[in-house]
Amino acid sequence: MNTITLEVNGHLHTLAVDTRTTLLDALREHLGLTGTKVGCNHGTCGACTVHIEGRRQLACLTLAVAVEGRAITTIEGLAAADGTPHPMQAAFAEHDALQCGYCTPGQIMSAVACVAEGHARSDSEIREYMSGNLCRCGAYPNIVAAVRRVAEDAAVRHVAAA
């Protein structure tokens, strides 16, 4: 067992983990942050997408010991401090961009990053850059609509600020 300190959603957590413990299992089984989902454990579905230092990555292929000292954001850390949902969370609800909801946290974490990366400039670019998140219910058209909406709103804010 190794004692490590993880920074998750702005909070420091000290926990004892096996070196083999993935970030996914550390979040879910040790910290009770079960919003991040397990879908394959092989990097083939995207359900475990989190942000590490602001970049979207897969928690299932990340060892917990390897991300000590790196800021991790999960779906639970996306809403504003007062609980107001992130615009992407609101857009997913409004556009019905989810059905069973299981891939949804990963989709939303990916979508937030997709917009921030500048990869949401067209529907085809959104489709391609959201393809690392499988949705078995087939909510893809609505996911594209939700991401597009947030990207457009961000662009409008950008122009307004300028």
Add this chain to the structure above:
Amino acid sequence: MQPFTYLRPASLDEALHAASEPGTSVLAGGTTMVDLMRGGLAWPTRLLDISHLPGLADVQTDGPVLRFGALARMADVAENETLQRAYPALVESLQLAASQQLRNAATLGGNILQRTRCPYFRNGVSDCNKRVPGSGCSAVDGEDREMALFGTSESCLANYPGDWGTALAAFDTAVELRSAAGLRTVKFSEFHLPYGEDPAAETVLRPGEIVTAITVRATPAGRASTYLKVRDRQSYAYALVSAAVALEMEGDMVTSARVSLGGVASKPWRSPEAEAALTGRRLSEAVSLEAGEAAFKGAKPRRQNAFKIELGRRVVARAALTAAKRI
């Protein structure tokens, strides 16, 4: 996954020293290594995390030699504007690989060490000479649609799955390997081993060595290049057939051609046959298809994968025509 000690060296020197201990494997982006360990396909007793080491992620894209630090991330290099302009084949090979989440973690050095997706290797139970030497190759009488056409033997039919490695093979590429004993540089064409008696041996990487950089000799052919990948679905899938083509031309005359193939060989596969079929010719659809045909002359098809010869012919042809448009 078997237990291991996790090590986080403070410097490259410290890392190289630690790497020389038997049972040590290197962890960078983790997208390959952690998956192999979970699948029982790698079982290091010491895991050496080099992901944070400074200086190893630098990328230089001007000058006579392009230099990619081994820890540069696929996603970052795909955004490199110089590369996008001067070496579209390299950028496209990164953009068409895996998913953005994986590209954000995966490193260029780790990527060339990617191992086959052969289901018999991955599933942990089937007979597989790569996983359990001497156990046999289940693909020989099994599912072979995704198996290789080149560089195979009766002891292994597995495919090299990488896109970046395939694109690199079209250029004059070298790999810098460091160990406690010092630096050696290996031509990329000699980095991966063809399958012989021992399919478990895939690269010339020695115990204790770490990939620290990949270099590519600058060439004007980079500009007129493309990486074309055909797969079963539109994204997030391995290549059925892919090809990188880079051309130098005078008018419509090809003066120099570089062609490499993916999804069809045991290692990143350069095709001098296709290059010869293009060089000195006026590029046309017919010539491009001839080049495609030449590329697959020596292919050894199995029961289900013979279609890759015809598909590959067309992929090479389309890639050549696309590259030529970028002159």
Add this chain to the structure above:
Amino acid sequence: MDGSIGIPVVRRDAAAKASGAAQYAADFPHAGTAYAALVTSKVARGRITAIDTMAAEAVPGVQMVLTHHSLNEGLGKETFAMKGGHMQSSFMPLTSDEVHYAGQIVCLLIADTQEAAEQAAGLVAVEYATEHASAAMDDPGHEEEPMEKKAIDVGDALAAFAAADVSVDATYLTPAQHHNPIELYAATCAWRDGKLLVNTPSQWVKGKQAALAEIFGIPMEDVHIESPYIGGGFGSKATLLAHTVLVAMAARRLGRPVKLVVPREAMFTVGSFRPATRSRVRLGAKKDGTLTAVLHDEVGQSAVIDHVAFPATEVTARMYASPNIRTRQATIATDVNTPGFQRAPAEAPGFFGFESAVDELAIKLGMDPVELRVRNEPERDPVKGLAWSSRSLVPCFRRGAELFGWSKRNPEVGSMTTPDGLLIGMGCATATYPSAMAPSSARVRLSADGTCVVYCGAHDLGTGAYTVLGQVAADVLGVPDELVRVHLGDSTLPSGPVAGGSITTGSSGAAVHMAALAVRDRLLAAAGDGNPAGWSLAGGQVIGPDGHGRPVAEVVGAVTGGVIEETADWKPDALSDDQMRAGLAGGMAFAGPTTEKHASYSFGAQFAEVHVDPLLRTVRVARMVGVFACGRIINPRTARSNLAGGMVWGASFALLEESQVDRPRARFANTDLAGYHISTNADIGEVVVETIHEDDLVVNPIGAKAVGEIGIVGMNAAIANAVYHATGTRVRKTPILVEDLL
């Protein structure tokens, strides 16, 4: 009524799902949990001759190793769902040394940590005496087992086919497929005071409760299945899977909760799958397109351990008007885990061949494929002459053609291209799905705080049941939607039916409706001091005979206890009271789609546009349009998503999905999500869905027909037909791969 029905209310569970707060089976924490891992068999048939667990037991933290030697426990009798039980299979792993299929559980390991359990699993050494096995129904040596009871004969179809002006005779193949919900199978079992709590994703909490009670010999009320959210089911999570029993047993022996999350590769063999099919379709017609003969012979893959069949011919026989109809159904037993329900189990594979054949006939006739279908629209069910409870297929085609722009289609093969030179193909197909019904209970509670709560042991797999069932109650009681709460997916709730066969909205919706009406009656009675005459509900007010209104909450507040609560048991008319009771106790009790008087089906028209690279022959689905008639749509937002999701499944079926079989070893080969391809976002272009309103109060009191599965039906054929239109190549199997078009 305030008309909550028909309003596109935002999914009631959207916020919980988007925030990560929604708890799925593996998300429930239990103090002291031990973790389980599986070892599955390498071989497909034979016996375990030796199993060495010493090294595994030596791994620090390992608590228990269960094999067929150590299980050694008398289990209560519980059987296969298709034999009246609740299990996915009649075969229970670890009860003998027999191996019946590759990937069968041969050992279960429990440890203090997930890591230790997985490590130990890797150290178990198993030896087998292997026997020849076959996991593919077209392997040599198999014999068809006819299902004589399923034969349908109307007129003399063979003679009519032989005499037809124009005919088609072709055979179509669909492969084995796996559900692959993104949520893995999981089970956490905890015993307390002899009672069993199970967190497992469930499309049938009552069925699993009944099964586990039987197996462990305890009263049903001592088993609690908790499954408020299911991360995709598609049929895979309806029946009880054997590993849940093993985990429960391990938890009882260890005296602590045990959690198993099934690895993706084991998902292919510890549950069910969609079996392969082969359909021979023969159609005969007059020169004007009038059908004279419809013949469909279907063979489905079954298992040696359990006979399983999903006959599509019962549905295809009723599709078009024809005086002569002949269908035959057969199975072939293979050495595989027992196949099961997968979204439109019969219809999705069966309609691929049937609707491809209709397209082939249209081409032979030189007729527009939409017009051919319209020409043969039956006024009554062509098999038994029953009246349709509602059938709006022709309006679906008319509206679909309009939305799609079908009139712009040039029927000549390969005649249409995109500006960048891709071949355009346009195809269409019919969709249908039976509207069966099952008994359901529901409880509705109206409180003085204005809230309305619905309790029902039904399930929301992402289908929208949380939203829709609340709307049904809100509609009756005039409660604003934000004051409605819905509880589902728990065996302690009033019994709901299995979430299968697209029956939830109709069946549980009818029960909620019935309970809500009972609440309303009591509310009006309370307002009128026992006499409801002249009292009515409107705008959140109880209106008296004098036209004066009192807020609902105020009336409820004046009632003793401050709540009005009613439970209702609803059953379809065709079922007896005994059948209802059996159904509500966890049995399978279905009525329909045909009853003595009526045939009830949802119908739809599917349209697809594909783009094919003229050189590389790669296919992309650019556009899908589906127009469906499913009775009354309670919530257009969730219904459209459900239907669109089905269409995405259809695209995936047509171009991607196949569980490849490693024939020499009789194993599924591509057992991960990198090898088993389901659609990514980039695979799906524009998707347009509309519904056509129908008033069908025959089917149930709220007029809701099947929605959940029809979306997939026919889309595979529409895409294959579009591929033909683009390329001139008729691919009579799925998935349609690049090599089929080179």
